[in-house]
Amino acid sequence: MQNINSFDxxxxxxxxxxxxxxxxxxxxxxxxxxxxQAAIPTIKKxxxxxxxxxxxxxxxxxxxxxKFSLKNIAPKLSELLGKEVIFINDCIGxxxxxxxxxxxxxDILLLENLRYYPEEKKGDTNFAKQLSELAxxxxxxxxxxxxxxxxxxxxIADFFPENKMFGYLIEGELSSLQKVLENNxxxxxxxxxxxxxxxxITVIDKMLxxxxxxxxxxxxxxxFIKARGGKIGNSLVEDxxxxxxxxxxQKAEDLNVKLILPVDIINADNFAxxxxxxxxxxxxxxxxxxxxxxxxxxxxxxxxxxxxxxxxLWNGPxxxxxxxxxxxxxxxxxxxxxxxxxxxxYTLVGGGDSVAAIKKYKLEDKVSYVSxxxxxxxxxxxxxxxxxxxxxxx
Ligand code: AMP
Numbered sequence: 001m002q003n004i005n006s007f008d009x010x011x012x013x014x015x016x017x018x019x020x021x022x023x024x025x026x027x028x029x030x031x032x033x034x035x036x037q038a039a040i041p042t043i044k045k046x047x048x049x050x051x052x053x054x055x056x057x058x059x060x061x062x063x064x065x066x067k068f069s070l071k072n073i074a075p076k077l078s079e080l081l082g083k084e085v086i087f088i089n090d091c092i093g094x095x096x097x098x099x100x101x102x103x104x105x106x107d108i109l110l111l112e113n114l115r116y117y118p119e120e121k122k123g124d125t126n127f128a129k130q131l132s133e134l135a136x137x138x139x140x141x142x143x144x145x146x147x148x149x150x151x152x153x154x155x156i157a158d159f160f161p162e163n164k165m166f167g168y169l170i171e172g173e174l175s176s177l178q179k180v181l182e183n184n185x186x187x188x189x190x191x192x193x194x195x196x197x198x199x200x201i202t203v204i205d206k207m208l209x210x211x212x213x214x215x216x217x218x219x220x221x222x223x224f225i226k227a228r229g230g231k232i233g234n235s236l237v238e239d240x241x242x243x244x245x246x247x248x249x250q251k252a253e254d255l256n257v258k259l260i261l262p263v264d265i266i267n268a269d270n271f272a273x274x275x276x277x278x279x280x281x282x283x284x285x286x287x288x289x290x291x292x293x294x295x296x297x298x299x300x301x302x303x304x305x306x307x308x309x310x311x312x313l314w315n316g317p318x319x320x321x322x323x324x325x326x327x328x329x330x331x332x333x334x335x336x337x338x339x340x341x342x343x344x345x346y347t348l349v350g351g352g353d354s355v356a357a358i359k360k361y362k363l364e365d366k367v368s369y370v371s372x373x374x375x376x377x378x379x380x381x382x383x384x385x386x387x388x389x390x391x392x393x394x
Contacts, residue, residue, distance in 0.1 A: 009050030042167030132159035141167025146388030193218030194316030230283025264295030293319030
């Protein structure tokens with residue numbers, strides 16, 4: 001496996017898989033450039049001596065619609081690079097090849113949306129081969145799609161047996177995840193929130209084998225509370241996972257891991273911003289009411305554990321943080337992570353909604369690392385091999 005820092009890109013054409021799947025407004029302008037920004041160090045490094053061919057998907061196009069064109073990304077990319085970016089309205093074929101043959105060292109070219117070709121998602125070998133014919137070197141820097149075995153994220157790597165490597169973004173993701181999972185300083189605390197137990201069972205199960213403290217929050221709470229006989233009113237629950245919840249509690253006990261559940265809850269009489277609210281114990285929720293955020297006692301307990309930890313991993317909000325009335329628990333967890341970070345704790349935030357939350361409170365620079373990969377990060381935590389990672393390493 002090659003390394004981006006030491007590889008000599010001089011006179012090389014380098015095809016880089018980036019994740020430019022960014023939100024656009026009605027005028028087709030980029031509204032959140034975080035993912036583009038994240039790819040800049042890799043692009044700049046290669047462009048110092050070689051030429052850069054960028055490829056990405058954008059959205060889920062069924063046809064070649066304007067709103068899914070990578071052309072919409074080029075102005076923002078140019079602005080962030082401080083340099084002109086050449087856009088070409090296809091990603092394979094002779095036109096693209098001709099354009100690339102005219103490229104000089106330092107040039108940056110952006111290909112059209114890979115998903116205009118259904119072969120991309122199918123992981124089609126011939127499509128991957130056609131992409132590979134555009135370049136001498138393959139760099140994967142799209143962590144967000146590393147859990148997919150698509151043509152551009154995994155299959156293409158086989159055509160570069162020698163000249164393939166990760167970009168800086170994936171390198172950073174892997175080293176921070178490894179720091180947390182393998183080389184963590186103890187006490188190690190994981191906070192797992194979000195909506196459903198069903199989507200987090202494997203992660204909870206795996207994390208129990210790694211952590212000292214496992215904090216459960218968010219909608220998942222009530223399946224655990226009901227499983228041990230508590231009253232949860234109309235809170236979110238997955239009745240088919242009650243037994244699973246009890247098994248996880250037992251596993252924590254067997255492994256001597258502290259599994260910490262909320263003790264008090266903000267109840268709402270409606271799933272709405274203007275709902276009436278009351279505070280109750282987590283297992284005394286009345287019929288007609290539902291738990292939508294953690295209460296003050298719980299916040300104190302969670303914050304103390306977080307601040308006494310040396311490594312913290314946070315995935316999933318503590319409540320329905322999209323509604324201001326139920327955002328406090330999530331906000332206070334974010335604040336506790338910031339405090340812990342100041343005191344030398346290594347804090348990693350990952351997974352779509354907790355990243356959205358930490359950004360909402362503008363605290364993303366005050367924790368140790370914010371992962372860009374939602375699904376990819378969860379699969380990594382579950383201990384699965386990610387096709388995009390394996391393809392480079394093998
Ligand atoms: P996930 O994608 O599983 O991480 O879930 C994130 C979603 O869980 C967010 O949209 C939250 O609004 C939601 N959520 C968090 N706490 C609760 C709760 N107590 N009841 C219902 N939904 C919740």
